[in-house]
Amino acid sequence: MPDLPGLHAGDPARRIPPASVARLTIYLRALNSLIADGTERVSSEELADAAGVNSPILRKDLSHLGSYGTRGVGYDAQFLTRQISSALGLTLDWRVAIIGVGNLGRALAGYPGFVSRGFGIVALVDADQLVVDTEVGYLRVSAVDELEAVLERTRTNIAVLCVPTSVAQEMCDRLVDAGISSILSFAPVVLQVPDHVQVRKVDMSTELQILAYHAQRAQEPDLGPISRAQ
Structure with a gap:
């Protein structure tokens, strides 16, 4: 990243x-x-x-x-x-598209803190035909085949990826080709992007593993370096 x-x-x-x-x-x-x-x-x-x-x-x-x-x-x-x-650029007009409208995508779409901090959710995109054309809040979910047209129509300048690992790089490539240079990814994979594109990765499993490490350390008796090495 x-x-x-x-x-x-x-x-x-x-x-x-x-x-x-x-x-x-x-x-x-x-x-x-x-x-x-x-x-x-x-x-x-x-x-x-x-x-x-x-x-x-x-x-x-x-x-x-x-x-x-x-x-x-x-x-x-x-x-x-x-x-x-x-x-921080929060006085500018940030228009966010969420790619992947599963449980996480829906939760993010409904989070009121984005608007209060200057981030407007302007588009929702998904590949599941059972999800396409449904509504989440005030937005209709668009088909992934329409991604580029949706990004252009809504003037999206930030994208949030909430997609499976298997398609994350493909979707990232399409976003970059469409001119998106700021991407927040929840996919547990390192995305390859050009130097001008910024990707921030949120990996909740990694954060939980770090917490588990610290919790384990807190529960261990202080045996000292020699005892720990034995």
Whole structure:
């Protein structure tokens, strides 16, 4: 999977490192929660605590956006939210097509958090004739044979793949050929794409395996390195 590219903020020459981009999404979620609770200004320590990072890292991350904080006063929460949203591209029009309308695809299509964060679900596509032409929410499911036409008609610029491993690469290739350069894949397979295409993979089984490892470690007695090696 290609690395998440840095983002530009303000000055076109300024580029935000990938690790900072990932943390900006966490800061934005924390800010939205604080604002919902009535917070108007927030210190770097308060925001770092809400986001689960240390304040020096947070200040360094926010420095990529410019200096918006005031010493002793903190950050204007609403303004900082707008700045992070702009840097992440969330003020643009993101039109999402979900490819594969099984249980996962339907759940994603019905998730209200996408719209509130600037992502509109504009198309649903599936290969199952029993699913095609049914409705999920306000959208009709289109046939996979119509994929390219649907993407063009809806002006889709992000695609979500919820398809079996056996067809994931084929569907990915069709998306790329249709001009889609941002793909979120739930298929447990590494997709091959050109350098200009960004693929983010969500592998829930891998995440569960990592959790299982940590849960196992937490339950083991601390036997020390020598005992563990025996």
